[in-house]
Amino acid sequence: MGIKERKEKHKEDLRQRILDAAKDLFLKDGYEATSIRKIAEKIEFSPTTIYLYYKDKADIMYALHQEGFKLLGSQFGVLQHVSEPFERLKAMGRVYMSFALSNPDFYELMFIMKEPIEFVKAHCHDEEWEEGEQAFTALILTVDQCKAAGYFTSFDTTTFALNVWSLMHGLCSLKLQGHLDHMATTKAHMLEEGDWLEKTFEGFIAMLNSLK
């Protein structure tokens, strides 16, 4: 009987329509403005209907956050073709930074807000976190290959990877939250114009080079 399948598909369809509507609102107006009622209005359903497809708002945000990780993952994927590990590491940094700047709301949801990761801790007790770990695994692998190629030889791989991630995350966060621009406009000796995000990143690359 194909009827049940068609129903299942219909159900899955509506689930997706809810997510699409939520994504639209989220990317346009941010987290707060993405209310259950507005999502419902967009898909022309009653607000409470949404609760038949998602546990709560955090559930929807978790789904969106997964989409974000898929996007980042796909951008990281193409870097596998950069064979030289140190080149790849630098490119990863650029891609990460570019992703954060191009998708600030996604980045906030994925790395800054605590709501989605608390949802993971509460409901995904198993090992369903693939998307997120994959990116970090890729970083660890690349650092390992860098070490094999003679870079960072005196450092522990995981520790070094965490340092790289911390720096990139901190840099992107400070930029997105406006702290970087704020320092640039208020500190007198920074008035020599210039894109401090770019400059700082270049400084980071220079540091990595010195660490060979």
Next chain:
Amino acid sequence: MGIKERKEKHKEDLRQRILDAAKDLFLKDGYEATSIRKIAEKIEFSPTTIYLYYKDKADIMYALHQEGFKLLGSQFGVLQHVSEPFERLKAMGRVYMSFALSNPDFYELMFIMKEPIEFVKAHCHDEEWEEGEQAFTALILTVDQCKAAGYFTSFDTTTFALNVWSLMHGLCSLKLQGHLDHMATTKAHMLEEGDWLEKTFEGFIAMLNSLK
């Protein structure tokens, strides 16, 4: 006439009582749970009275965020007595990290949330940001002195300082937001036990040492 002064003092008193109540709630239950109504109940006033002393909730949060910067500033202050610049730089990192872990809500308000800094941009158009800049100025100064002492000689001071801040901020953020612990529990090759915050920080210090 001392009456007017006493009235002024009374007004300033209530303003402080509001802030204290807000601080209590904020440190106990976080940002969201600190509602105007709860603050009002705590000081036994009507909710709307608060609007006679603070423009809105963001204003209160800005005041709290300033208190946070004063606290961090005082902790940074004692570091002035560490004469060796590189030692002082390392100590600054430790103090920053310790502050973030001991005052997670303050840290979030000061460096992670965008609400207070948007309030600054909107209402403190002048140069009233002292508290925040002071800490960064201290960092720049220390980096400069490190350079004078032969460290990081090939790097631009401001760029290097931004890198240090980014790394420390990223590390603390990832820790507070739970990402660090999450990676530790899910990634198989990280199961060797251990405080990854501490290990990563030590790795950072090692990096700085290699950069001499």
Next chain:
DNA sequence: TTCATTTTATTAACACTGTTAATTATGTTT
């Protein structure tokens, strides 16, 4: 086809939130 059952969607309501306008109470000055 009709009736009973299950699934899906809706309305109404709860308990909150920040915030504003209009009104009352308080205290000061003439």
Next chain:
DNA sequence: AAACATAATTAACAGTGTTAATAAAATGAA
């Protein structure tokens, strides 16, 4: 005591996430 200014309050608006009870629709068996 009357007039005024300040301070505080009540009532209300426009939202929020979420749940329980009810109505509608689709499905199963007789």
